[in-house]
Amino acid sequence: YEVVYLPLPVAACEALGTGAIALLHSGLAARHFAGEIDRLGLSRSAISLAVLAPRVAQDAGAGWQRVDVASGPNDRALLELARDMCQ
Numbered sequence: 001y002e003v004v005y006l007p008l009p010v011a012a013c014e015a016l017g018t019g020a021i022a023l024l025h026s027g028l029a030a031r032h033f034a035g036e037i038d039r040l041g042l043s044r045s046a047i048s049l050a051v052l053a054p055r056v057a058q059d060a061g062a063g064w065q066r067v068d069v070a071s072g073p074n075d076r077a078l079l080e081l082a083r084d085m086c087q
Contacts (some may be wrong), residue, residue, distance in 0.1 A: 003028050008036045019046045019065070021085050023078055026052070027059035034061050050082040 008016070016022070016037070024030045030051065037044055044063035050070065051057045057067045068085060070077035 003032075005032050008033075008040065013040055013042065016042050016047055019048075021048045021050055021082055023082050024049055024051045024056050024060060025075075025078070027056055030056045030060035034059075048085060050078060050085055052078050 022033060024033060030049075034044075037047065044061075045065050047064055048066040048068075049057065049060055049064050050068055051060065052070050053073050054069055057069055060067065066085070068081055070081045
């Protein structure tokens with residue numbers, strides 16, 4: 001697949017600055033997301049991550065408020081994890 005890296009939109013930055021849950025599907029996405037957070041000077045400790053697999057968590061790096069891994073490597077499990085993290 002092809003990856004096109006884009007900067008985080010302003011609205012996303014505003015939400016992330018006040019705490020949020022980001023869903024990360026791949027190691028490439030995790031590294032890019034972490035880089036954007038750092039570039040923008042946002043605090044990783046205010047952001048929780050729901051990730052598809054342990055490797056994705058590893059690629060995101062350290063310092064996040066919370067990092068949880070989906071029960072299976074599929075979109076349904078990732079969305080269920082995110083839902084549970086919101087409770």
